[in-house]
Amino acid sequence: MKIFMEECVYIRLKYRAKVLPNHPIRLSDIANIIGTDEVKEKVGSLVLGEFSKNKNVFILDVTVVLQAIFQHFPEMKMDTYGPSQTIVEVERKTKKVSNLLFILVWIVLFIGAGFAIMNFHEDVSMRELHERLYYMITGKHSANPLVFQIPYSFGLGIGMILFFNHIFTKRLNDEPSPMEVEMFNYQQDLDQYIIMNENKHSITSVKDD
Structure with missing residues (x-):
């Protein structure tokens, strides 16, 4: 010593x-x-x-x-x-997640996200907006202005990829996505809760050598 x-x-x-x-x-x-x-x-x-x-x-x-x-x-x-x-x-x-459960969760999330996007477009009258823009530019009426709808659909998907900064498991750059920031903030709040509420009980969980 x-x-x-x-x-x-x-x-x-x-x-x-x-x-x-x-x-x-x-x-x-x-x-x-x-x-x-x-x-x-x-x-x-x-x-x-x-x-x-x-x-x-x-x-x-x-x-x-x-x-x-x-x-x-x-x-x-x-x-x-x-x-x-x-x-x-x-x-x-x-435990390893089964492929069947993964597929079921993926389908539920996919359908839910689709309904959320459709409901948003219905609330803001997106179809009517595209028809009005088409009329303003071409001077013609069209019930399906695909020249706007198709690029908009691709842009929506690309925008989601850029927003979340991921293509499946591949990260586009080192900048954290908004989802990762929210998860970090949630973890910080959870850790603070543990520190504030579990400290007295936790110290007694350690046994002296």
Whole structure:
């Protein structure tokens, strides 16, 4: 232990960390450690606790980390930066979705999206607008101005691709899509809720080594 008396270790908790079920939670799993290789190996291998069987997620405070380091290396200098808490969740195995269920969900979403677009066009009188534009340009009446309707249909699809920034699983560029931004904001709100409401219960879910 004396070899660590003059050593200083810097700890930065991860904002969110995942651990395997039925495995001890080590410091290296939930934090970035800066120091010499020997210090990082010794400190990173410290066991902070384990998941309670009835918990899938809990909050780990930086004070728990500092207390664990102090108990094992009381002479070591410590400094922390970054988040003061980390959200730890167990990485469960996910069941593979059946192809039949995927096809059924895809059909339901496709039909629902189609009805939504048609209802929107009916509300704003899109067909009448195309007929009026055709008359203004050509001076003739047409019940089906395909010269506007066909390009508009292609433009609608291309616009959706550009809006969501994806062609199936391929991303068009590095800019996040509005859907990804909304999902990020939802995850942020969910994490904040967990921190505000689960902290007291979560600390008791960690068992001392």
